[in-house]
Amino acid sequence: MSTLPSSTERQTAGIGLRCPHFEEIVATRPAVGFLEIHAENYMGGGRMPARLEVVRRHWPISVHGVGMSLGSAEGINDRHLERLARLVERIEPDWVSEHLAWSVVDGMYLNDLLPLPYSEESLAVVAANIAQVQDRLRRQLLIENPSAYLRFAQSTLSEVEFLNELVRRTGCGLLFDVNNVFVNCRNFGGDPLAWIEGLPADAVHELHLAGHAVNDADGVTILIDDHGSQVSAAVWELYERAVARFPNAATLIEWDSNLPPLPVLVAEAQEADRRWRSVHKEVGYAAAA
Amino acid sequence: MLPLRELQSRFAAVAAGRLLAEQAFAGTNAIVEDAPGASARLAIHVHHFRLTLIEALGATFPVVRRLVGDAFFTAAARRYVLSQPPQRPCLFEYGDGFPAFLASLPEAGSLGYLADLARLEWAINRARHAVDVPSLDAAAAAAQIEAPSCDLFIGLDPSCRLVKSAWPVDRIWQVHQQGDDEIAAVDLEAGGVQLFIHRQDGEVGWLKLDAAAFAFIGSLLADGRLGKANALARAIAPSFNAPALLESLFEGGVVASVTAIN
Numbered sequence: 001m002s003t004l005p006s007s008t009e010r011q012t013a014g015i016g017l018r019c020p021h022f023e024e025i026v027a028t029r030p031a032v033g034f035l036e037i038h039a040e041n042y043m044g045g046g047r048m049p050a051r052l053e054v055v056r057r058h059w060p061i062s063v064h065g066v067g068m069s070l071g072s073a074e075g076i077n078d079r080h081l082e083r084l085a086r087l088v089e090r091i092e093p094d095w096v097s098e099h100l101a102w103s104v105v106d107g108m109y110l111n112d113l114l115p116l117p118y119s120e121e122s123l124a125v126v127a128a129n130i131a132q133v134q135d136r137l138r139r140q141l142l143i144e145n146p147s148a149y150l151r152f153a154q155s156t157l158s159e160v161e162f163l164n165e166l167v168r169r170t171g172c173g174l175l176f177d178v179n180n181v182f183v184n185c186r187n188f189g190g191d192p193l194a195w196i197e198g199l200p201a202d203a204v205h206e207l208h209l210a211g212h213a214v215n216d217a218d219g220v221t222i223l224i225d226d227h228g229s230q231v232s233a234a235v236w237e238l239y240e241r242a243v244a245r246f247p248n249a250a251t252l253i254e255w256d257s258n259l260p261p262l263p264v265l266v267a268e269a270q271e272a273d274r275r276w277r278s279v280h281k282e283v284g285y286a287a288a289a
Numbered sequence: 290m291l292p293l294r295e296l297q298s299r300f301a302a303v304a305a306g307r308l309l310a311e312q313a314f315a316g317t318n319a320i321v322e323d324a325p326g327a328s329a330r331l332a333i334h335v336h337h338f339r340l341t342l343i344e345a346l347g348a349t350f351p352v353v354r355r356l357v358g359d360a361f362f363t364a365a366a367r368r369y370v371l372s373q374p375p376q377r378p379c380l381f382e383y384g385d386g387f388p389a390f391l392a393s394l395p396e397a398g399s400l401g402y403l404a405d406l407a408r409l410e411w412a413i414n415r416a417r418h419a420v421d422v423p424s425l426d427a428a429a430a431a432a433q434i435e436a437p438s439c440d441l442f443i444g445l446d447p448s449c450r451l452v453k454s455a456w457p458v459d460r461i462w463q464v465h466q467q468g469d470d471e472i473a474a475v476d477l478e479a480g481g482v483q484l485f486i487h488r489q490d491g492e493v494g495w496l497k498l499d500a501a502a503f504a505f506i507g508s509l510l511a512d513g514r515l516g517k518a519n520a521l522a523r524a525i526a527p528s529f530n531a532p533a534l535l536e537s538l539f540e541g542g543v544v545a546s547v548t549a550i551n
Contacts, residue, residue: 040378040379040380041379041381043379044379044381044382044418044419044420045418045419045420045421045422045447045448046417046418046419046421046448046488046491047417047491048418049421050491066378067377067378067379068378069378071293072297073292073293073294073297074294074297077377079377080377080378083379102297103378104378105294105297105298105300105301106297106298106301107376108301108304108305108374108375108376109374109375109376109377109378110300110301110304110334110338110374111337111338111341111342111345111375111378111380112334112337112338112341114297114300114334116293117293117296117319119290119293121292121293122293125293149330149333149334150320150321150323150327150330150331150333151320151321151323152296152319152320152321153318153319153320153321154290154291154319188323217325217329217330217333218324218325218326218329219325220324220325222330222333224333
């Protein structure tokens with residue numbers, strides 16, 4: 001981790017780098033703390049990795065994978081791990097993260113972050129897969145808590161217990177997605193504050209913020225984590241509780257569908273910064289003005 | 290309790306439409322029946338799987354989509370996603386079989402050029418994302434070619450692709466880069482094309498080739514040996530000028546390696 005921002009810089013939130021914004025980002029150099037990329041979009045050659053070479057001169061980069069399928073019972077794909085390793089070696093990102101989810105089985109890639117039963121069997125599978133990735137990358141992986149729309153009856157652990165155990169077994173870090181916790185607590189009940197309190201604070205290195213959609217399924221409201229709108233007021237409130245507990249975590253604004261003009265995305269990042277500063281003044285942290 | 294591997298296989302079978310959610314998880318008690326029920330909740334993932342991959346195909350085959358319209362494209366892409374789901378997580382690599390799949394659709398029969406146009410879009414897509422290889426010292430390689438003491442192996446850049454069609458697919462593609470009001474007519478009787486697609490300085494472009502040059506490059510891509518490629522091309526056109534074509538390949542930066550074969 002060569003270029004970790006110092007603690008006084010760390011509250012500057014980052015944004016996801018999306019293709020339609022690339023030229024404008026390079027031309028206007030918005031004052032965001034870092035840029036996050038989806039690893040799988042940069043695993044080929046040509047213009048995409050060339051763009052990354054340009055932006056990494058100006059911003060720290062966070063590599064966020066969506067396709068490693070850490071929850072696959074059949075194990076992870078060696079070729080995909082090699083491609084991630086080559087990207088990480090080339091970009092030297094500040095953080096590398098993946099999801100507590102699965103997407104690959106029987107030679108099919110399901111292009112989704114699918115939920116896992118939180119069982120001892122799943123724990124052994126995910127821990128082994130995380131260990132394999134960390135061994136190959138020779139660095140810590142951050143694991144993101146997923147959004148969920150269904151629950152498994154065979155779960156014997158809570159998500160918080162599962163994440164704690166992964167940290168203990170593998171030494172991985174955590175990426176705390178504030179919106180996902182909010183969505184899950186709305187979809188299934190549960191207290192998001194207990195969730196925040198239950199995580200090992202030292203392990204949380206990144207926070208994600210995003211908008212969600214409100215869907216109606218046969219008269220039941222189900223929140224969908226679609227990254228397609230501004231962060232909701234309730235999620236901002238939860239974010240303030242999260243930054244109080246995880247002061248060293250870097251914040252990222254995710255926005256993938258219905259992509260807004262770049263200034264809207266940058267304003268969301270600035271709002272995160274404003275809230276970070278207000279929280280840490282209140283609890284006595286020295287904030288950089 | 291379902292072992293994780295079995296649970297994941299059944300999930301995939303539902304996504305691919307091989308099993309209904311009720312069939313896949315009947316009697317397993319695997320998924321909690323929170324209202325509106327396990328099937329409706331699984332459907333959120335099934336919908337996401339299909340929709341996002343249809344969108345990915347639309348991004349890779351934009352001209353095909355414009356030609357057939359959104360409704361037909363979505364229906365065809367959906368069938369393709371279910372029959373040939375992606376095997377890998379990099380979606381720019383998804384769609385290899387889509388041109389052949391389109392060719393197999395009876396409904397697409399009235400657009401004879403559709404599958405070839407899809408082949409062209411696939412070649413453009415592969416050229417766009419092909420791996421970067423170090424560029425060759427062109428002067429040294431040219432000297433080797435001018436005074437060959439033995440047969441040579443010519444390696445072309447990984448972005449290089451060939452597309453041959455009985456239709457003017459290059460013109461069809463070009464006119465569909467314009468807005469709906471500005472699409473010019475294409476003379477479908479104008480005859481076929483043989484295209485050499487490659488990437489230069491990040492930009493994908495193509496050259497139109499005659500039959501001999503097409504055979505020459507096809508042989509280099511398949512086999513690499515200059516002598517064999519030359520012989521094939523000369524069998525088609527005795528006047529075929531390999532040095533001139535090689536020079537333009539060097540100028541285009543698409544020769545990745547030149548190696549003496551001993």
